[in-house]
Amino acid sequence: MVRPGDRIFSLLSLAAGILILAILAGVALFLLLQSTDVIRASASEPGSISGGHGFIAYVLPLIAGTLISALIALLVATPFALGIALFTTHIAPRRFASSLGYVIDLLAAIPSVVYGLWGLSISGHLTGLYAWLATWLGWIPIFAPDAGGGVSQTGNTILTASLVLSIMVLPIITSLSREVFLQTPRLQEEAALALGATRWEMIRMAVLPFGTSGIVSAIMLGLGRALGETMAVAMVLSSGGLTLSLLVSGNQTIAAEIAQNFPEASGLRLSELISIGLVLFAITLIVNMAARWIVTRTTIKEG
Amino acid sequence: MKLKRVIPAAAIVSIGALTLSACGGSATGETGTGSQASDSASVSGTLVGIGSSAQKSAVQAWSTDFKSANSGAQVNYSPDGSGAGVKQFLAGTADFAGSDAYLEDDQVEAAKKVCGPDGAIEFPVYISPISVAFNLEGVSELNMSPSLIAQIFSGKITTWNDPAIKAENADANLPDSPITAVHRKDESGTTENFTDYLNKTASKDWPDEGSKEFPGAYKGESAQGTDGVVSTVTKTKGAIGYVDSSAVTDDMGTAKIKVGDTYVAHSAEAAAKAVEASDQVSGRGENDIAIDIKRDSTEADTYPLVLVSYHIVCSAYADQAKADLVKSWEKYVLSDEGQQSGAENAKSAPLSPAVAEKAAKAVDTIKVKG
Numbered sequence: 001m002v003r004p005g006d007r008i009f010s011l012l013s014l015a016a017g018i019l020i021l022a023i024l025a026g027v028a029l030f031l032l033l034q035s036t037d038v039i040r041a042s043a044s045e046p047g048s049i050s051g052g053h054g055f056i057a058y059v060l061p062l063i064a065g066t067l068i069s070a071l072i073a074l075l076v077a078t079p080f081a082l083g084i085a086l087f088t089t090h091i092a093p094r095r096f097a098s099s100l101g102y103v104i105d106l107l108a109a110i111p112s113v114v115y116g117l118w119g120l121s122i123s124g125h126l127t128g129l130y131a132w133l134a135t136w137l138g139w140i141p142i143f144a145p146d147a148g149g150g151v152s153q154t155g156n157t158i159l160t161a162s163l164v165l166s167i168m169v170l171p172i173i174t175s176l177s178r179e180v181f182l183q184t185p186r187l188q189e190e191a192a193l194a195l196g197a198t199r200w201e202m203i204r205m206a207v208l209p210f211g212t213s214g215i216v217s218a219i220m221l222g223l224g225r226a227l228g229e230t231m232a233v234a235m236v237l238s239s240g241g242l243t244l245s246l247l248v249s250g251n252q253t254i255a256a257e258i259a260q261n262f263p264e265a266s267g268l269r270l271s272e273l274i275s276i277g278l279v280l281f282a283i284t285l286i287v288n289m290a291a292r293w294i295v296t297r298t299t300i301k302e303g
Numbered sequence: 304m305k306l307k308r309v310i311p312a313a314a315i316v317s318i319g320a321l322t323l324s325a326c327g328g329s330a331t332g333e334t335g336t337g338s339q340a341s342d343s344a345s346v347s348g349t350l351v352g353i354g355s356s357a358q359k360s361a362v363q364a365w366s367t368d369f370k371s372a373n374s375g376a377q378v379n380y381s382p383d384g385s386g387a388g389v390k391q392f393l394a395g396t397a398d399f400a401g402s403d404a405y406l407e408d409d410q411v412e413a414a415k416k417v418c419g420p421d422g423a424i425e426f427p428v429y430i431s432p433i434s435v436a437f438n439l440e441g442v443s444e445l446n447m448s449p450s451l452i453a454q455i456f457s458g459k460i461t462t463w464n465d466p467a468i469k470a471e472n473a474d475a476n477l478p479d480s481p482i483t484a485v486h487r488k489d490e491s492g493t494t495e496n497f498t499d500y501l502n503k504t505a506s507k508d509w510p511d512e513g514s515k516e517f518p519g520a521y522k523g524e525s526a527q528g529t530d531g532v533v534s535t536v537t538k539t540k541g542a543i544g545y546v547d548s549s550a551v552t553d554d555m556g557t558a559k560i561k562v563g564d565t566y567v568a569h570s571a572e573a574a575a576k577a578v579e580a581s582d583q584v585s586g587r588g589e590n591d592i593a594i595d596i597k598r599d600s601t602e603a604d605t606y607p608l609v610l611v612s613y614h615i616v617c618s619a620y621a622d623q624a625k626a627d628l629v630k631s632w633e634k635y636v637l638s639d640e641g642q643q644s645g646a647e648n649a650k651s652a653p654l655s656p657a658v659a660e661k662a663a664k665a666v667d668t669i670k671v672k673g
Binding site: 051154234238241249250261269 | 461525
């Protein structure tokens with residue numbers, strides 16, 4: 001005997017599930033349809049695409065710039081985030097931990113425009129550090145100075161943009177890993193301590209292995225945020241062509257490219273911007289699928 | 304992320320504005336029929352304009368004035384960009400477009416579908432000189448030839464005490480610090496006019512044709528919007544950028560550009576003169592006042608590094624009320640009063656009387672579709 005309430009609830013939740021799929025498919029379809037012009041133009045007349053060498057040549061540096069900035073942001077943010085999460089769950093006194101957690105969560109609530117403004121105001125102060133990096137570590141390609149031997153005088157480089165991004169992804173990774181660390185079975189922790197493990201050994205043997213899949217998915221969520229972040233990058237980065245060095249102006253991310261050029265775009269250019277949106281869509285999809293795959297793999301191993 | 308969400312919202316708002324204007328138009332059509340509005344008679348109704356963001360503050364000032372002179376009239380201008388403005392105008396959803404570039408030939412043809420056989424009328428309404436501004440302590444003015452500017456912005460000249468700069472500025476106290484050239488990272492009419500100027504006057508040092516996007520091959524810093532360039536130049540020692548003259552602050556020095564044998568400082572008068580001295584684009588209708596700016600002018604007192612922004616209207620509208628409204632609005636924009644108001648509020652250069660008169664004549668021909 002099925003009650004009406006059950007039926008209504010199951011129909012509603014089914015509708016919600018279908019709606020999400022339909023919206024996702026609709027977005028993909030919209031992006032695909034709007035991009036056909038560009039794909040056709042790129043095949044028949046590569047010169048008509050921005051940059052003059054076809055769509056692939058146009059989009060590859062943007063993909064590279066997007067990945068570079070997101071990766072640096074993660075490299076910087078992850079150790080900090082895990083440190084903060086471990087500190088709040090296992091080391092800090094409970095009272096202090098909860099207020100610290102609250103402050104970290106607050107970082108996520110700051111609008112990205114504010115981060116952009118902040119990035120612009122600190123960028124000038126980073127030039128000294130960049131000049132130092134170029135002088136002493138200039139032999140590493142990513143810290144190489146430009147042809148004239150100098151670094152960006154404004155500090156509005158991809159490194160600055162990535163540092164701003166890293167602060168923006170910090171709360172996401174922190175709060176997710178904190179939740180995961182809190183779930184570590186108390187018995188395992190106590191068993192480790194009872195066997196004479198130090199607190200660090202206990203964390204290494206009980207907390208981290210248990211949390212691996214959670215940490216991975218937290219990082220992947222952070223990556224998603226970093227890939228799609230528009231405003232802060234658009235404001236901070238002095239964009240330009242692809243450059244390996246992080247200390248000179250140059251590079252551009254997909255999201256910032258769209259945001260900056262959309263207002264004046266029309267015709268083929270508009271279609272171009274939408275199709276790089278499709279590329280970003282595909283990248284985030286791949287990242288999410290990869291995250292899923294890693295998470296399921298690690299979970300099965302534990303079970 | 305945030306911006307993506309704003310765009311659909313803006314679209315909804317502008318659609319709302321369009322619907323409103325449609326209602327307003329038909330309502331006044333009934334009451335306004337038969338009243339042959341002369342220039343002084345009050346008009347009413349709502350006009351929708353879309354286009355150039357360069358004109359934004361000028362149009363804002365004009366529409367406020369226009370509204371206070373005609374209590375029932377309303378002009379809604381959304382500064383979505385020149386490209387968007389022309390597109391909406393050609394689709395028939397905007398009553399007029401503001402554009403930093405005159406219509407291309409195929410767009411002139413397309414306009415005939417919306418506006419009837421006589422097509423569109425376009426005329427300059429907003430002239431603004433573009434300044435080459437820099438941040439050098441103790442230097443408020445430098446002489447620069449087009450070739451010098453081109454070499455600085457293409458990255459060939461990298462320090463301030465380069466012999467090429469010294470050659471034109473014997474007296475200036477130039478430091479040996481690096482030059483940071485700042486360009487716009489978004490597509491803009493300012494960049495288009497700046498690069499077109501360099502291409503036409505120093506093609507050897509600047510082979511790229513004028514375009515809205517700064518050539519990617521050249522190094523240099525980039526910043527978002529006019530404000531972005533101004534703030535980057537202001538806070539970076541040794542920086543140089545090109546901005547709308549109205550945005551130049553006291554902290555920056557500006558270049559006098561070489562015209563013929565003399566160096567001319569940016570000024571509203573010199574900019575207006577440069578437009579007056581230019582030819583109209585040939586092979587177009589009499590009322591299509593598209594100006595081919597003479598970048599390589601050698602006439603003294605002209606400042607050819609200038610941005611000209613147009614209004615594009617139909618030669619014929621569906622009803623008398625709308626035609627009267629457009630006529631009255633554009634006449635106000637072109638009037639001395641309107642141009643002065645633009646100069647005060649947007650720091651633009653008022654049109655020279657000859658150009659304004661010609662444009663006003665074109666506006667007079669607006670009629671009802673028949």
